[in-house]
Amino acid sequence: MNRRIFLRNSSLAGLTLATFSLDACTADPASSAATADGSAAPAPDTFELQEATVAQLQDKMKSGQLTARRITELYLARIEAIDKAGPQLHAVLETNPDALKLADQLDEERKAGKLRGPLHGIPVLIKDNIDTADQQQTTAGALALAGHKAQKDAFIVQKLRAAGAIVLGKTNLSEWANFRSTRSTSGWSSRGHQTRNPYILDRSPSGSSSGSGVAAAANLCALAIGTETDGSIVSPASCSGLVGIKPTVGLWSRSGIIPISATQDTAGPMTRTVRDAAVLLGALAGDDAADVATQASKGHVQPDYTTFLKADGLRGRRLGVEKNHLTGNSDSVALLQAALAVLKAQGATVVEVEVEKQIDPLGEAEYDVLLYEFKDGVNKYLATAGAPVKTLADVIRFNADNKAKAMPFFQQEILEASEKLEGLSSPKYQAALRKSNGGARQVLDKVLADNKLDALVAITNSPATPIDLINGDSWKGPGFSSPAAMAGYPHITVPMGQAHGMPVGLSFVGGAWQEGPLLTLAYAYEQASKKRAAPTFRAPFVG
16 A cells, blocks of 8 residues: 555544534534634633643642642533534543542542642543553444453553543544554544544544544643554644654553554653643653563653753754755645744754655555554454454454444455464564664664754644545645654654644654653744644634
């Protein structure tokens, strides 16, 4: 399969089984007024926790103005008001029945003088491919896994709970993290149906961490967690005006997460500010005996990534901008040019580099790696998960037997292609891995070293296209998820503005374990540009 077609669908991919009513898209939380482009623009959002940061929530709990319980109640009410009703974003699959009880326990700890850290009492939504050993299901959005409740928390969920965060619920996603069909639509799953973009409601939320992106953008939670194989954190973050971090593979454990690729998978933060992303990043990083990739993180994990946040952090830095993103008819190009002006004004030197033309020939190998590793990883997960299906073959049979509900719009040819492959001892797999992962690392390491760069910058992806159930995703224009994804290197996206009301992100990519220095650059750009803008749930753009 052509790599660009694959990434169009896998990094950015799903629509609702129910009728997608455009008439409902101007519903509350606010009344609407006409805008210059003819779309509806709701009045300013009056939600009490609108755009609240972790630090602000902690200050309110410290002063007694709010409690963890009250904060949790407000977010739960917000989910009911605009995710289940109003604009009906469909970002949240289910909320945690234990959320208020957990909040009460954390309030009692606060009263007793026990504070676990900056996440104490903070509600977090997590993607529904991450195990939680509670009343919530873990299904990857698939009807084949409906009813599955994990027997053990994923390692990062253990860390999240130990840090005092409240698991508020599970978010929708592109089913199987969008590794099911070449003609899928971003944000659709057979269990959760279609997630809508909160900026313009008929636009794609991108995928596969679509629900986490929309939830954080629409202030349904304080923080959200997504997962990425190639683009599935940074693309929905870009399309929802968020900060998204895809860490170095191994900084966060993957045990207890339904996999695609042992080589490329990682979870990561999706937040409204760089500071909040840094707080979450450090809290969940660490060595896990159940995930061999985390062994390489020893000596690289920072206990507090907020120490890297410096407003003057661009001064004297040298950045390489992807040359291919500087021209073309995409609306993103003008935003990149404006962002480069900000970087230069803050003291950075920017030089042109060419990464994509070296990475593109590796794409077929990447797809082969994912096909091989998906079968191996999913079979291992299902073998011990206690789920209704035990193997990838079982999943394929379930979908075929329940086609009307499980596959009403697109099929499962990626699952079928993966099932046909042999094991990871295959010479073809080993060769593909060397070409994809090894080749991408060589490209990035050489470009960074030869040009004496602190990081690469580029357009994260183009503005979101309309949801198209008939034809699937049709993403066009620039994007930069693959280099870091294939290499397993860190990637941070930060809002750099909007095109026709749709957010677009600026990517910062660096070498392995360079999350700290990348955060310095991302934070300095964020503070100088201030491009984050909350969504207003506009009705479909009609020109």
